[in-house]
Amino acid sequence: MKLDFNPNKLSKTIRRLLFLAMLFAQFACEDIIQVNVQNQSKKIVVDAFINTINKIQTIHITRSIGYFDSSRTEPPVTNAKVAIIDQTTLPGKLFVFTHEKNGKYHFTPNPLTGDTFTIGHDYALLIVIDQDTLLSLSRLHPTAKIDSIRLVDVEGNGPPINTTGKYIELIANDIKGKGDFYWIKTFRNDSFLNSIDQLNISPDMGNTSIKEDGQLFIYPVRYSKVNDFSRSFKSKETVRIEIHSINGLAFAWFNLIANENQNGGLFATPPINIFTNIVPYNETKKIGLAGFFCMSAVASASVVIP
């Protein structure tokens, strides 16, 4: 099966098609303009994607900046107290994150002392900033197993595949049973392919609208989104794929980001605020919040291009 029936993507495709159609009219045009908007609320942004990889885990806390601020330097929040609590164990096991620098809070897992996260457990993130306490919850779901990474030779003959050469295909099966969500990340020589167009998220085997489940990920997930078709893989390069388990809320969150990123043109939908799962637990004043907390189990495989 080589098609994806995600309705969100479908409407996006339609929007692009129609946009193309409008340009057919030849009279349409786009101009970059100066708009005077002020960033009314500097929101607290929590970036807390924690996984089971045995490496330093980071929670990044910053404040949002103006939309046209090209410096991209988000002011860090350095005075927070940050911890994750295992809610399944009694008493709740505490994982304390300490401030390293620039709003980055670190925790180093240690399998020897048992300071690791456990699949199936529920975790709570607690952040105290000044007098305010923020809370978020996430379950650590199991993730899919990777069978292998297959190399494929492809002839580049126009978009989307422009370059002839070696590409990869992820051979992995979805976990049996409905309601699994994954975030699949490709690393090329240890650098994450983080373009929004390659954001590869998948409900079950890649589609919620069909009955099948527990099988090979569908083609767009296992092939289209794991490659950067503008650059084929070269000899000696290392490719690593990680499958992170996420939850339905995280899937919806990622989906909105991807949609919002492609919004525009004649058939644009009104801009929206991406929701957050960080909530005020007790707040002394109304504070704007953004970001996401998600616990992930990770399956990983890598291959060196011959």
Added chain:
Amino acid sequence: MGYTTAQNFTLNGYIQDSINRETLTKVQIIATDSDGKELRTTTNGYGFFSLTLSKGSQQISVLKPGYLSIKETLLLDKHLNRNFYLSPEAESLDLVTILANQNNNVKSLDMSTQTISGQTIKKIPSLLGESDVIRSIQLLPGVSTVGEGSSGFNVRGGSIDQNLVLMDEAPVFNSAHLFGFFSIFNPDAVKDVELIKGGIPANYGGRLSSTLDVKNRDGNKRQFQANGGVGTIFSRLTIEGPIAIPEKNLIRTPRKIPARSSFIISGRRSYIDYLAKPFLNSNLTGSQFYFYDLTAKANYSYKRDNLFISTYIGDDVFTAQGLFGVKWGNSTVTGRWNHVFNKRLFANFTYYYSRYRYNLEFMNRDATFNWQSYIVNNSTKADFNYYLSPKNNISFGFQTTHYRFIPGKAVAKSETLDLKFGLPDRYALESAAYLSNDWNANGRFSMRVGIRFSQFSYLGPGQVYVYNRIPGKQGVLDTTYTTKNGEVVVNYFNPEPRLGFKFQIDKTSSIKGGYNRMVQNLHLISNTTASVPFDVWQPTTNNIKPEIANQWGLGYFKNFGQNGEYEMSCESYYKSLQNQVDYIDGATLLLNEYLEADLLNGIGRAYGLEAYVRKATGNFTGWISYTLSRSERKVIGINDGNWYPNRFDRLHNLYVVAQYKLNKKWDLAANFVFSSGTPSNFFSGQYSVQGYVIPDAGSNARNNVRIPNYHRLDISATYTRKKTKKYKSDWVFSCYNIYNRRNPFSIYFSTNYQGKGQNAAIQFSVIGSFVPAISYNFTF
């Protein structure tokens, strides 16, 4: 009292064009008796009239703009059945124009109603030289649009699905070709267009904001005739003529006897795809991009009966071979039977079928994906006009419509897979009955009182979803159950009172007022800036309540000038709306089984002031229309539950339309449009998570910023040549947007614009330059 039937006689009949014998609607018939007492009526939608007059000599005037008036004295000593034939002005030897309107706009009960004839539409300068019905009515007071490239039109702060668009009585669900640049109405086939914005009579219902009633021509009953045009973007051809020509006509006679029946066939096809071909890259060479439409109609009259059958079929097609295909269009079939039961009772029976459909296909070497969606309705209705007495005209009738909604059927096919999926069909039955009386109390005061009862049943078979709802939040599915064929899931019953009055101040001025309550059970689900052809129509269900509007209007009407050639009106309105459909942020509208969970329910209000001055006769004609208006909405879950402006809210709308007949050969025309900018949402902040830059709109204010104003000037010049007595042609030279303004359609935001790491605000103009065009039209 002094009124007994013994002294009264009825004059009734049809009014037709003297040349082609088209029946004429909205013609005024004024009868003045020897004491100078005046009684008036207008022809109905089928050209029929009936007037009960006192015995004796009556001076009858028959008037319609664009036609030479008839003045005739009749001695009424028995009931009289009599047809009148009006000659078109253009046929007269010189340019003498007769004042035709006789203060009809002041004296008639209608308010908030605008009529445009096919002739006027053709004179308005237009995009690419192609005159268009919908783009013409967008120049009327109270009507606006989001911008070029948006399907449909907004009336008095209503959304586009709140207009009932009728083509020969059958509703059409998408009136746009090419994303709204053109409409589906072929101007060559259009007889006249009536837009009713307020004081909507009881015979119309089903939409909140307006009724656009487009009546197509019946076809020339005297002789064969062809007319058409060759334009920049499409060509048109219309053929019409009598069927079964009376034998006498086979001998050459100067004035042919009209046939009992006639036909008209009218078609258009665009050829953008052929023009674009040289500019397309190789993998788009097999692409098609065109629209076509075909309107056909035939009629037969015999004594007291008239039969009409008409059909429309049209599609927009956009395909790129091996990649995708998109197609959408309407088709309608209408059958009608007029019957004059007696001199005072006129009836019309209608059956129609109307379907809107779209089809979407993606393919690659290995697989295809095909998705179709339909809305189909079958309706029968009966309308009666009973001319009870000189003071009372009663109309009544009933209608019942069966709807079938096919929101999405999808098929995915590859070598190994044949997958069918989609959303379950939905069924509904809508019925209505109405009764209305036009009561002319005395010369000064008249009143229209009407009531319409509408009933809507959401029917099985299908899946019914029951949601637990917290206002402003996504619904949580509680249960679903399956219903049997014809099982009623939910019933809604709504009375819709309609009221209108007129008080005549003097001969040339009056005050009119009205109230109407409207109910709408079909909802267009769209969250995009412009409506797309793929928007989904949903019926009222157990989760979606009927939309309801209450509208109050008050207006002052005055004619002035030497012969009263200037018509002026000033109207105000207030509309309150209930059960308006909105969406939670990020709602998925396509192929979403649980769509209703994403819908929110709100209230709306719209109010405004419309000023309109028009000169309908003479060498110089045109109008100035100014509208001051607001259209707002309040929905729990959006904008913190506060009022916010609708996407199509425009505070000021100024339209100037001017046409000047320079001489027998040249006609000049211009129009100017100014509209305040529409509201929009702007991003104010940004942040990043996991390396992804996420834009942020700050506080949850919806539509909180205005995009710049819209203004535009169009001009045209028409050169008419009369080669032979039969063959006439004209060249139209036009320029749209002559001062080359880049009117913003929307401003949108690109996060990480073109991958350069910068965010940008982008102003999108659908038409960003002036558009010159030449077209050629002919008649023979």
